[in-house]
Amino acid sequence: xxxxxxxxxSIVILSIILTAFAHxxxxxxxxxxxxxxxxxxxNDTCPCTVATSTFNSTVIGEVVFAxxxxxxxxxxxxxxxxxxxxxxxCYTFLVVNKCGKLLYxxxxxxxxxxxxxxxFPFSTRLDDxxxxxxxxxxxxxxxxKKRYIKRDTGADLQIQQNGQNYASAPLSSV
Ligand SMILES: *[C@@H]1O[C@H](CO)[C@@H](O)[C@H](O)[C@H]1NC(C)=O
Ligand SMILES: *[C@@H]1O[C@H](CO)[C@@H](O)[C@H](O)[C@H]1NC(C)=O
Ligand SMILES: *[C@@H]1O[C@H](CO)[C@@H](O)[C@H](O)[C@H]1NC(C)=O
Ligand SMILES: CC(=O)N[C@H]1CO[C@H](CO)[C@@H](O)[C@@H]1O
Numbered sequence: 001x002x003x004x005x006x007x008x009x010s011i012v013i014l015s016i017i018l019t020a021f022a023h024x025x026x027x028x029x030x031x032x033x034x035x036x037x038x039x040x041x042x043n044d045t046c047p048c049t050v051a052t053s054t055f056n057s058t059v060i061g062e063v064v065f066a067x068x069x070x071x072x073x074x075x076x077x078x079x080x081x082x083x084x085x086x087x088x089x090c091y092t093f094l095v096v097n098k099c100g101k102l103l104y105x106x107x108x109x110x111x112x113x114x115x116x117x118x119x120f121p122f123s124t125r126l127d128d129x130x131x132x133x134x135x136x137x138x139x140x141x142x143x144x145k146k147r148y149i150k151r152d153t154g155a156d157l158q159i160q161q162n163g164q165n166y167a168s169a170p171l172s173s174v
Pocket of ligand 3: 085116
């Protein structure tokens, strides 16, 4: 082999190594960013998680939360009874953590249409609500950070009547 060939060969090998190294570096730099909203909107990186909230006492009904791979969540359901006199009473629908802190106010986005003491079926897709895709995921919400109180993870769907807690059911993943 002549020296010219060996020289060319080493240049080629060197550039291959450098390219691989550059990829490695840019991948490592990106990694912590992967869970940011801007990233998972472009990439299919969220688990397909489904959770339900079942109301079977004061209020009768069920709401299903289905997260897609982009971190958007379909919220669909129906209440059949217990939302007494919706013409006179104001009902709001809130996703809260286990200490009752508001995580997402669903009232205006659901815009439920009442029927008797319940609602017609409702369905909406929310790009700004996720279940467990990133640190804002409501199923990952933590509460009870005070000493002596056990940390509790997760969220409840809370129905308020005229600003007072009226009924509540956990979002349970299925
Ligand atoms: C509501 O459903 C849960 C789970 O199926 C059950 O444990 C509970 O007893 C039910 N409550 C009423 C009031 O029916
Ligand atoms: C939730 O939204 C409804 C409708 O916009 C509003 O009337 C209500 O006060 C809100 N509740 C909370 C706790 O923010
Ligand atoms: C709504 O609920 C109230 C209280 O349970 C009941 O008196 C009323 O008849 C119900 N209305 C309808 C339309 O079912
Ligand atoms: C992990 C992954 O698929 N990352 C991609 C997310 O989307 C951006 C922009 O489309 C790509 O550059 C990343 O490689």
